[in-house]
Amino acid sequence: MQVFPYDRKLGNLLPVLGGALEDELEPRLLTDLEPGRWRIEQRTIQPTRYRTELGAALRYTLRVRDRLTAQSETRRCYLKVYRNERGAETFQLLQALTDKAEAGGAPYGVVRPIAYVRELRTLALEEARGPALQQILLHGGDWSAALRAVARAVAAFNQDDLPLTERHSLADQLADVNRAASLVRWACPELRAQVEALTAAIEAGLTDVPPALIHRDLKTDHIFLSGDQVIFIDLDSVVLGDPVRDPAHLVAHITARVGLDALPADEARRAADVFVDEYFAHVPPAWRPQFQLHRVGALIEVAGGIFKRQEPRWPEKVAAAIAEAHRAAPGAL
Template identity: 65%
Template sequence: MAVPVRNQELPAAWQEGFPADPDFPQLKIASDPGLMLEVFRAHLKPVAGRLYHIEACLPVRFRCRQSRCVLQYSLRLRELTTGRQWDQWVTGLVYAAEGEAERLWQAMRAADPGREIPERWLTFEPLDFIPDLQMVVEVFPYDRRLPNLRRVMGGARREFEPMVLDRLGPGQWSAEERTVEPTRYRTELGAALKYTLEAREALTARSTTLRCYVKVYRNEHGAETFDLLRALSERARAGQRGYSVVRPITYLSELRSLVLEEAPGTALQQILLQGRDPASAVRAVARAVAAFNQDDLGITRRHSLADQLDDVKRASSLVQWAWPEARAEVEAMTAAVVRGLGEVPLAPIHRDLKPDHIFLWGDRVIFIDCDSVVLGDPVRDPAHLFAHIAGRGGLDSMPREQARAGAAAFVEEYFGHVPRPWRERFPLHCAGALIEVAAGIFKRQEREWPRKLTAAVEEAQRALSGGFR
């Protein structure tokens, strides 16, 4: 069954639109939640027998690459017959080339977009076209580049549920109730689903709740992640490392999906938001990150200096486009990063370290979302975690000075456990990471993104001047 949305207030609508772009004139409307609310109300077609009211429209993700833009929205729906409420993802695709969107829509429509979507996940017709905006609209879980997503949300549980129940040990365990909750979705790239099982043991009538996560991939990269997590989990159980990773359950190759246990403990993000002194938590994390960056993982995939600088330059271009007022500062910092960083010996890096990807459980530090693990400049990892804490990514309610203090404690502890020369290039990595954090704030269309983006740029300038010391 689908999970109704929690009873919470949606953020107020943004007042900030996107900059005018001659290649995508429809962005003026597409970036306005109020206007898009009316557009979706007028154009989305409920499937037969369903009656919905779209109560709100919230932009949640944006990306653009020269010839097209991908805009992801979350719609607050209310079913008129039952009063049930939930959030529904929809995606708009717009193209610079005249007529390209309509041609794509015609081709997608011919491929029967509703095929394999379970009935309980059908709300609106899965594919639509808005002529005035020249916009193709996909309704989750339909995704032309993630056809496996529809199948996973249907009957995939039969392939992994026995392995989840095996985690309970001896007994005749069976699942009595199941709940599927989509937790994350990036159009055309991947999705994550939380499965909750209410299990009962037949002989003793004992009952328990189990949770696992299923990550759906566009390609076979999940198989590599499964192999890495399995190897690291086995070493962690042997007590050989100063960190742990979330444990994998299985990889479903036909569905390109990775099944994972629920990470135990509390996310660093939650700890930072609790208002208490975060020093002990961030210091434990620092030691774990240092151990990870100096480990021998047996991996070969590389993220070179050129790759890293490309990441920074792409983020910089997006920030400058989105917020021209910061253009001069961002351009100067980007030039400093490109000019200052050089080739160094590569080491394992997580490459996506942020407070919600790290859990603390007793004296253990557990890393999740390890899909991006590669060989790279090891200082990139602490710089990115520093950037997310100091830049308060996902930490809006954390006071700035407390965030800075937590970030500084992390830095002090980390560099007490790694080679001394690593610290010399840390300010440059921090500046680059904060530019990427700023770009991420815009991509996620966070509330008051101009203010947050400006704050991230200020933190980058502060990092370059050594202000984290």
């Protein structure tokens, strides 16, 4: 038995929560303030996500006050605590993408890295600017322009050229889908026949394609919009793979309404259609044929995730995600 933050595989978590990064991090957070004038009044470190023995995400907040004017300011960043050296690889990737964006070479942005502290296997990141796509969809109003901007940014990301070697193959993807399908069949026996038919269609229909850059974890709370810029966060899973896995993954999260309970189902489908039409207007036509099967697979994975997280009303949500998968694959079954 383990109790947060005492984690036998994350021995670096407790020192980070105890303030071990203060000397390394705080001068970087306060670089735009005149030295000597500002006093730190409050320092808070709050967990935002924790996966036992795997990693943690923390919100690091400083409240400072000007000694002369009594003006107060807040500075915030996020810390990702890793079990292994994946954070070092993510830091290098984010730095390369940030440099490229600043040079005007990319139509999208990424959350800016602040530092990677190897001794504590911890990556510090700036707070993403603007609202998340999730907030925009929930806020109501016309979100079409935002979705089209996101679609163009995802298309550009999938066609970008970075010196990566790690690949997520079709076999890897099918293994992911089958694991999720097995979980859904166990959790919801009444869906067994539907899930088996969908999985069989995916295995029979998908073929290998030339690999391209993929995020592998695109969802509405991993995409932010600041003015005209689209910003991606959580790039720990970036690899080479079938590029339409990214739009399929995002569309699955939208149509299954993950984190979007207040968005009506018909509006979620309309949002997905807006995104899909814009995305495929900016990528090679050869990418389109396998998209629906990737969408089906992504919805099965989403259904498995809903159960694993034990979301409120999970049986209803899992069934709805599988129904969306059937809706996405009428010609494949």
